[in-house]
Amino acid sequence: MLAAVVSGMLSGLALIVAIGAQNAFVLRQGVAREHIGVVVAICAISDLVLIVAGVLGVGALVESRPGLVRIMTGAGAAYLIWFGIRSLLAARHPKTLTASAPTAKGAVAATALALTWLNPHVYLDTVLMLGNLSTAHGPTGRWWFGLGAGVASILWFTGLGYAAGLASRWFARPRTWQVLDVVIALVMFALAAMLLRSAF
Structure with a gap:
C-alpha cells in the first residue's frame, strides 16, 4: 500500500512539475496574487478527475481512437497560440500588468x-x-497509486500558486511583468509547435 502511494506521488510529480501552459498560468496568477485559490482548485480537481479516469482505464479507450486525440491536439495547439499572442500583447502595455488592473474571476x-x-x-x-x-500495482494497489498521484497534484499546485506570491515584490516593476509575459508566450508557442509536430 505505502509503496503504491509513494510510487504514485513520485510519478505524479515527475509528470506535473515540468513547465507547461498550466504551470505557467498558475505561476503568473500566484505572482499577481489574483484568484489563486480558484486557479489552484480548478487545476487540482481537474487532475484528480483525470487521474481517476486513468485508473479506471479510460486511457485505453482514448488511445484506441487516434482521430479523437488528433482533434484535441489541434484544438489545444490553437488555444496555446492564442494565449501566447495574448501574453505578447499584454507585455506591450506594462500599465495593464500591475495589481491595479485585476482580471475578473470568471475570466481567470x-x-x-x-x-x-x-x-x-x-x-x-x-x-x-x-x-x-x-x-x-494490481486491482487494489492501483487506487493507492492514484491516491499518491492525487496528493502530489494538490501539493504541487498549492505550493506553486501560493509560493509564487512570495516573489511578488520583484514584480512590482512593469518591466519584470513584461519579461514574465514574454517568457510565458514563448513557452506557449513552443508547446503548440511540439503538439502540432507530434500529431501532424
Missing part, C-alpha cells in the same frame, strides 16, 4: 479550465501514462 477560471482541458498533454500524462503505471 475560464482560462484555467481551457489550459487544463484543451491540453492534450494532460490526457497523455495523467490519463494514459499514470493510468498505465497504476496497473502495475
Whole structure:
C-alpha cells in the first residue's frame, strides 16, 4: 500500500512539475496574487478527475481512437497560440500588468479550465501514462497509486500558486511583468509547435 502511494506521488510529480501552459498560468496568477485559490482548485480537481479516469482505464479507450486525440491536439495547439499572442500583447502595455488592473474571476477560471482541458498533454500524462503505471500495482494497489498521484497534484499546485506570491515584490516593476509575459508566450508557442509536430 505505502509503496503504491509513494510510487504514485513520485510519478505524479515527475509528470506535473515540468513547465507547461498550466504551470505557467498558475505561476503568473500566484505572482499577481489574483484568484489563486480558484486557479489552484480548478487545476487540482481537474487532475484528480483525470487521474481517476486513468485508473479506471479510460486511457485505453482514448488511445484506441487516434482521430479523437488528433482533434484535441489541434484544438489545444490553437488555444496555446492564442494565449501566447495574448501574453505578447499584454507585455506591450506594462500599465495593464500591475495589481491595479485585476482580471475578473470568471475570466481567470475560464482560462484555467481551457489550459487544463484543451491540453492534450494532460490526457497523455495523467490519463494514459499514470493510468498505465497504476496497473502495475494490481486491482487494489492501483487506487493507492492514484491516491499518491492525487496528493502530489494538490501539493504541487498549492505550493506553486501560493509560493509564487512570495516573489511578488520583484514584480512590482512593469518591466519584470513584461519579461514574465514574454517568457510565458514563448513557452506557449513552443508547446503548440511540439503538439502540432507530434500529431501532424
